[in-house]
Amino acid sequence: MVHAGDAALEWRNDHISCIDQTVLPHEERQLSITTVDELIDAIVRLAIRGAPMLGAAGALGVVLAALQAERSGWSPERLRAEIDRVRCARPTAVNLEWGVAEVLPVLRHGVAAAETAAVTTVARIAAANREIGDRGAAYLTTLRDGRLRVHTHCNTGALACVEWGTALGVIRTLHERGRLANVIVDETRPLLQGSRLTCWELARAGIAHQLVPDGAGPFVLAQGLADAVVVGADRIAANGDVANKIGTYGLALAAHHARIPFLVAAPESTIDPATPTGASIPVERRSEAEVTHVAGRRVAPENTRAVNFAFDITPAELITAIVTERRVIAGEPPVRGSTAPADVRPG
Numbered sequence: 527m528v529h530a531g532d533a534a535l536e537w538r539n540d541h542i543s544c545i546d547q548t549v550l551p552h553e554e555r556q557l558s559i560t561t562v563d564e565l566i567d568a569i570v571r572l573a574i575r576g577a578p579m580l581g582a583a584g585a586l587g588v589v590l591a592a593l594q595a596e597r598s599g600w601s602p603e604r605l606r607a608e609i610d611r612v613r614c615a616r617p618t619a620v621n622l623e624w625g626v627a628e629v630l631p632v633l634r635h636g637v638a639a640a641e642t643a644a645v646t647t648v649a650r651i652a653a654a655n656r657e658i659g660d661r662g663a664a665y666l667t668t669l670r671d672g673r674l675r676v677h678t679h680c681n682t683g684a685l686a687c688v689e690w691g692t693a694l695g696v697i698r699t700l701h702e703r704g705r706l707a708n709v710i711v712d713e714t715r716p717l718l719q720g721s722r723l724t725c726w727e728l729a730r731a732g733i734a735h736q737l738v739p740d741g742a743g744p745f746v747l748a749q750g751l752a753d754a755v756v757v758g759a760d761r762i763a764a765n766g767d768v769a770n771k772i773g774t775y776g777l778a779l780a781a782h783h784a785r786i787p788f789l790v791a792a793p794e795s796t797i798d799p800a801t802p803t804g805a806s807i808p809v810e811r812r813s814e815a816e817v818t819h820v821a822g823r824r825v826a827p828e829n830t831r832a833v834n835f836a837f838d839i840t841p842a843e844l845i846t847a848i849v850t851e852r853r854v855i856a857g858e859p860p861v862r863g864s865t866a867p868a869d870v871r872p873g
């Protein structure tokens with residue numbers, strides 16, 4: 527069971543042990559992943575998901591591939607191709623390729639060295655969450671007095687980040703400090719990461735929360751039911767545009783209109799200096815069946831077509847601040863020299 531501080535993914539000797547996020551909240555099933563094919567399958571079907579968690583999967587994926595290469599007698603070219611498959615398993619969260627890049631150069635010193643590098647990378651990912659939680663909570667408490675009502679989207683907790691969480695880490699830290707009143711959770715269609723995963727984590731942490739349908743999110747903000755919106759990110763462009771779960775953009779527009787702070791909580795590894803603006807972020811499009819079906823059951827007439835963008839892009843000017851483990855970025859681009867967003871912090 528995942529509590530605050532528990533790891534939702536671990537390296538155990540020669541394999542990855544993690545919770546299968548597809549069957550929550552009904553079942554707490556543990557996965558043992560020993561091959562590249564198993565890892566890619568877990569990533570593609572979202573058994574392993576969330577940007578920092580994908581960073582951990584990328585780092586450990588290099589070790590998994592190297593061990594499989596030893597067992598199966600792969601050529602160096604085959605090993606390289608298998609690692610590339612891991613790196614490209616999902617396109618939007620830059621953390622996946624970041625995780626691979628952290629460990630791949632060490633592989634020339636042997637598998638044991640790569641294993642140490644990967645385990646250290648996973649520990650760094652987990653540690654960054656606490657820093658993000660501290661900084662984000664401190665920032666929000668300077669904006670508002672009293673106990674805060676926070677609106678969030680998707681799942682950004684231990685399940686998405688190995689431990690604690692990014693946006694959910696900020697929420698957990700506020701709760702720990704007695705500065706949290708309530709959390710509003712968007713259900714996060716089509717795969718319900720909000721209702722299935724975030725509500726599951728909040729319930730276990732004893733944090734008061736209410737679930738809302740995605741379509742209600744902007745109106746709930748307009749009704750004054752939240753003091754701040756806090757979300758995670760899958761990739762942050764050099765200019766501060768943010769890719770995150772589909773539905774984030776609508777929430778940002780509504781927060782801007784309602785003059786409510788809109789905070790993005792993410793590790794530095796989510797900032798991609800090679801991507802100048804949101805326009806160059808590759809946005810994953812997933813199967814139409816995820817929209818036409820709910821939990822495997824058709825909810826639209828036969829032959830209904832669907833558009834399934836897994837992420838959207840929120841322009842930098844709608845974001846009050848980006849909080850990382852190292853800094854609070856407000857009114858300036860995360861990568862120096864990029865186009866600065868307009869300062870639209872709510873007064």
Ligand code: MRU
Pocket residue numbers: 572575576577578619679680681682683686687691692693719757758759760770771772836
């Ligand atoms: O498709 P998913 O579930 O991997 O999408 C996850 C999100 O969009 C999260 O908000 C993001 O990765 C931040 S996780 C701290």
